[in-house]
Amino acid sequence: MRADADARFDQRLLTFVTLGLVAFGLVMVYSATSAAAALGNGDSMEFLERQAAYAILGIVLMAVAAHFDYHRLRYFAPALLLVALALCVAVLVASPAVNGAHRWFFLGPASFQPSELAKLALCLFAAVHLARRPPPRTLGQLMRPLGLVTGIFCALILVEPDLGTTVSLCVMMLAVLLVAGVPMRLLTVAALGVAAVGLVAIWAEPYRRARVFSFLDPWSDAQNSGFQIIQAMIGIGSGGFTGVGLGEGPQKTLYLPEAHTDMIFAVVGEELGLVGSVLVIGAFAAFGYAGFRIALRCRDPFGKLLAAGLTALVCGQAAINLAAVLGIAPLTGIPLPFVSYGGSSLVVLLAAVGILLNIAVNERVVQARVPDRGRRDRRPRSAGSRSRRSTARPRGQGDLRRVARPRRVAARS
Secondary structure, X not given: OHHXXXXXXXXXXXXXXXXXXXXXXXXXXXXXHXXXXXXXXXXXXXXXXXXXXXXXXXXXXXXXXXXXXXXXHHHHHHXXXXXXXXXXXXXHHHOOOEOOEOOOEEEOOEEEOHHHHHHHHHHHHHHHHHHHOOOOOOHHHHHHHHHHHHHHXXXXXXXXXXXXXXXXXXXXXXXXXXXXXXXXXXXXXXXXXXXXXXXXXXXXXXXXXXXXXXXXOXXXXXXXXXXXXXXXXXXXXXXXXXXXXXXXXXXXXXXXXXXXXXXXXXXXXXXXXXXXXXXXXXXXXXXXXXXXXXXXXXOOHHHHHHHHHHHHHHHHHHHHHHHHHOOOOOOOOOOOXXXXXXXXXXXXXXXXXXXXXXXXXXXXXXXXXXOOOOOOOOOOOOHHHHHOOOOOOOOOOOOOOEEEOOHHHHHHO
């Protein structure tokens, strides 16, 4: 059947692209860190070993999530949201400062960033909420509770401070609301309000103002605020068409700050040139193609919204990172998904890919748009009732019901 063939194609493409980016990221993390570690008499394998451990954990979670029925995730949404909220508060008061920021919990050599879990928790919560109700039509409906919850998370993450993660959260929520059918007029008003708050947050912090001004004219302060973006552009420009060779770039060792994290694409451009850069961008384009195809094909409102939000989270974060490294947007500190060094981001995003893979499998399993009230009907359904086409029950008359469409119906679609 064509529907089954499309689902298998999207699954294989998503898996191939994701694992390819993870493997490529391990190579680039080693390339970006080994030389500097060797010059400093350190362990040249340290960052590679840590990233590989996180990659293995993330791939295990991806495999588990791919075999876990995503419909059940809606029951975990409130608890996961509360856990993420508690961790975002705790990291501000109980974690040590690293470069002036309170973003990580540390346990020996391992670290955890609660804001990465907040992305997944908020996406899941938004999908559950919007799948049960008609899309918001007024600003008041949008604010209760989605706007309020999103605002609380954004405020906590801004205090860390971490403007980049706040931007990625807003991009993800915008995608979910757009797919849910929220009117463009309301989305425009909300986006303008968020932009106004963002401008205030940028102006309130001197280092954020410096980043914006350095983006407008990096050469005005080439040795300070504009140094990182200038060195990134020099690295990318010196790579030419095929690059200077893997591991041969000097920028990462002597000039480029944070080469293994949010600036790793500059290392790719220098060492692998235009060819390598285009392949990386093409990989994220293929990820977006497969992810949004899964969302479009899914008949379940919850699955559709969740797939769209997770795909927008990965692709939006990649777009922001690439734009910053290429000098067409201010630096925000967002890592490149699956490629940059960072355990929390890698593990959470791989788990999100597993959820996408499961949505692709169960895209023909439909739930009605009704709230989770009333006692569940646990009576076994007969074989004949499974074969009949399901219809959504009116609001308030029962729980969300899962009904599998027959294969002949899916074949026509």
